[in-house]
Amino acid sequence: MPALGARTFIHSGRRGRSATGWERSIEASLVGENGRTAWLYVTLGVFLAALVLARVLPRGLLATAVLVVPVAWTINATVSHDLTKLRRDADLTPVEATVVPPIRWAGYRNVPLLVAAKRLVPADATITFLPGGRWRAQGRDAYLQSGWVRWVAFVLAPRLVVDTPKADWLILVDQTPAQVGVRPRAAWRFGQDWLVKT
Amino acid sequence: MTAGLFGFAGALLGLLPLGIGVLLLTRTWGRFAGGLRIGIAIFAGAAAATALLPPLVYMGLSPTIPVVLVTGALALVAGLRFGSRSGNGERIGALPTLAFALPLGLLAARAVVKPLDGYDAFSTWSIKARFLYHGVRFSEAFAAPSLVPPLSRQFPIGLPSLEAYFLHGIGSANFRILNLLFVVLLAGLALVAWACLRPWVSPLPLTAGLVLLLLMPAARDQALTAYADVPLACLWVSAVLLVGLWLARGEPAHLALGSVFAAAALATKRDALALCVAFLLVALLGRRFKPLAAATLAVALTTLPWRIFSAVNDLHDKDVGSVSQIANRAGDLPDVLDRLGGFLVEQPYLGAVPLAAFAAAILLLRGEDRRLGGAFLLLLGLSLGALVLVYLSGTAGTFYLLRSSGRRTLLPATLLAATLLPLLVTRAIEGRRRSPSSLRR
Numbered sequence: 001m002p003a004l005g006a007r008t009f010i011h012s013g014r015r016g017r018s019a020t021g022w023e024r025s026i027e028a029s030l031v032g033e034n035g036r037t038a039w040l041y042v043t044l045g046v047f048l049a050a051l052v053l054a055r056v057l058p059r060g061l062l063a064t065a066v067l068v069v070p071v072a073w074t075i076n077a078t079v080s081h082d083l084t085k086l087r088r089d090a091d092l093t094p095v096e097a098t099v100v101p102p103i104r105w106a107g108y109r110n111v112p113l114l115v116a117a118k119r120l121v122p123a124d125a126t127i128t129f130l131p132g133g134r135w136r137a138q139g140r141d142a143y144l145q146s147g148w149v150r151w152v153a154f155v156l157a158p159r160l161v162v163d164t165p166k167a168d169w170l171i172l173v174d175q176t177p178a179q180v181g182v183r184p185r186a187a188w189r190f191g192q193d194w195l196v197k198t
Numbered sequence: 199m200t201a202g203l204f205g206f207a208g209a210l211l212g213l214l215p216l217g218i219g220v221l222l223l224t225r226t227w228g229r230f231a232g233g234l235r236i237g238i239a240i241f242a243g244a245a246a247a248t249a250l251l252p253p254l255v256y257m258g259l260s261p262t263i264p265v266v267l268v269t270g271a272l273a274l275v276a277g278l279r280f281g282s283r284s285g286n287g288e289r290i291g292a293l294p295t296l297a298f299a300l301p302l303g304l305l306a307a308r309a310v311v312k313p314l315d316g317y318d319a320f321s322t323w324s325i326k327a328r329f330l331y332h333g334v335r336f337s338e339a340f341a342a343p344s345l346v347p348p349l350s351r352q353f354p355i356g357l358p359s360l361e362a363y364f365l366h367g368i369g370s371a372n373f374r375i376l377n378l379l380f381v382v383l384l385a386g387l388a389l390v391a392w393a394c395l396r397p398w399v400s401p402l403p404l405t406a407g408l409v410l411l412l413l414m415p416a417a418r419d420q421a422l423t424a425y426a427d428v429p430l431a432c433l434w435v436s437a438v439l440l441v442g443l444w445l446a447r448g449e450p451a452h453l454a455l456g457s458v459f460a461a462a463a464l465a466t467k468r469d470a471l472a473l474c475v476a477f478l479l480v481a482l483l484g485r486r487f488k489p490l491a492a493a494t495l496a497v498a499l500t501t502l503p504w505r506i507f508s509a510v511n512d513l514h515d516k517d518v519g520s521v522s523q524i525a526n527r528a529g530d531l532p533d534v535l536d537r538l539g540g541f542l543v544e545q546p547y548l549g550a551v552p553l554a555a556f557a558a559a560i561l562l563l564r565g566e567d568r569r570l571g572g573a574f575l576l577l578l579g580l581s582l583g584a585l586v587l588v589y590l591s592g593t594a595g596t597f598y599l600l601r602s603s604g605r606r607t608l609l610p611a612t613l614l615a616a617t618l619l620p621l622l623v624t625r626a627i628e629g630r631r632r633s634p635s636s637l638r639r
Binding site: 050 | 304305307308311312313314315316317320321324325328329332333334338373374400402403406407409410413415418543545548549552553556557560619620623624626627628629
């Protein structure tokens with residue numbers, strides 16, 4: 001059994017474990033090709049000028065000028081970035097905003113099953129995954145540590161996703177109840193996967 | 199959506215009894231007046247709830263609205279009985295209020311439509327809030343070892359507990375509306391900064407400096423990731439400001455309130471331990487050992503319930519390496535410094551750290567306000583140094599960790615620099631010490 005906490009996920013998506021994805025987008029909107037540090041030099045230049053002019057001009061105004069430069073340099077991009085994000089996020093449907101995984105883990109996505117599980121599985125039930133088919137070689141433990149399972153656990157909470165092979169509900173990944181050898185009390189098929197009540 | 203927004207507002211107001219109680223008990227109630235007092239009371243209430251709710255959770259009490267209201271009522275009664283209401287309160291004018299409201303309003307509009315999409319948010323922080331909101335016992339849901347989520351069991355639960363309280367106010371597990379909490383925390387930092395810095399900085403540069411803080415793209419975007427870094431930064435910087443004010447003016451009330459914010463920071467994220475130790479080392483230079491020792495002891499005691507709970511449940515810090523590991527990776531140090539330094543001059547941080555360091559260096563070189571300049575540079579150096587050690591000791595690999603989290607873990611140091619920027623720049627330009635009374639004119 002792998003050490004808990006040390007290896008925390010299987011990364012097969014476009015983002016890393018904790019990256020929040022904002023860095024590239026905000027930087028792209030703020031920084032021009034030649035503007036990587038020009039704004040900082042300008043601000044330091046204004047600061048030096050303020051130090052020199054402090055004998056003749058009101059000091060409070062000079063300090064304000066220094067503090068305003070970085071904001072003035074970026075305000076347009078900041079507001080534009082905020083409005084773009086606002087418009088994009090406002091257009092999301094409830095399912096897109098709360099059920100569709102925000103990260104594209106290759107091969108790990110079954111949104112219809114997740115929507116059904118939210119509707120069918122009682123809040124106090126336990127759920128587990130039994131991956132088969134193309135996931136068999138990877139192993140169950142590795143599958144359980146995938147980002148997708150972590151997303152499922154979040155979406156389905158307070159239902160508890162457990163690591164034992166037995167649970168109130170099973171999610172059979174790329175295999176059928178017959179292949180696993182379970183006799184379901186009820187079962188629903190979603191593509192290659194099954195949601196099974198035991 | 200509308201009902202959820204009203205519910206969120208109600209939950210904010212529900213923090214007022216606790217916040218007022220904290221201000222009365224710490225004898226800071228009279229130090230603020232008008233809207234500033236109400237705002238800081240809500241922020242202090244959020245901080246106190248962050249520190250107080252986890253021990254209640256360990257005892258089996260969910261962070262519900264009645265629990266917070268009863269806790270608040272007890273704090274309020276104790277505050278009215280033993281606290282103090284005297285003092286000449288600091289106020290905030292209409293113009294600065296409007297200047298703060300505009301960037302915060304736009305951020306709030308973004309917040310209420312933004313879905314939860316950060317990996318650590320759904321795998322670590324918000325999932326815990328969801329369990330706590332639904333009343334699933336903490337030990338059952340994520341204290342037991344398991345290959346499946348929730349992982350990061352070793353993180354404190356101050357933030358998820360506070361979030362669960364707000365979800366009760368919202369009336370559902372609506373994490374889009376819950377994003378407003380992070381906007382509120384940023385606003386709280388701006389208000390505390392106004393109250394602490396106003397005696398030394400005139401309104402115009404202070405307003406400009408705090409607008410810079412609120413318009414900093416890095417802080418705005420990171421706030422809406424629902425990670426714990428911005429809450430930690432807001433709470434820790436508030437603690438630094440208040441304890442700094444105590445060191446400057448000698449009023450124990452500010453040390454007491456600063457301790458509440460420090461306790462909340464420690465209940466939010468493990469990084470707070472390194473940050474608080476760094477600040478303690480700097481504060482020791484103020485040579486007020488007895489009150490500082492008492493405050494340190496009180497803050498340390500607030501972490502005991504978590505320490506006991508994590509020891510009982512075997513929640514080890516498995517992602518933190520050993521000293522020998524740091525020594526083995528010492529060769530990575532130049533690259534780590536280079537990358538962290540590179541992040542700090544990126545435009546989303548608005549140059550807060552280099553500008554503040556430049557201003558502090560001027561104070562040091564001039565020989566005026568040496569204590570301020572030196573203390574800031576020392577604290578900045580220690581907090582960044584602690585971060586470097588964290589990266590060198592991480593078990594997941596130094597550069598992987600840096601790439602995936604370096605920009606957000608810099609936020610406490612960055613927000614500290616941004617918050618102190620108006621003071622440092624004003625002092626550097628003024629070139630001489632001005633009395634607080636001269637700034638009232």
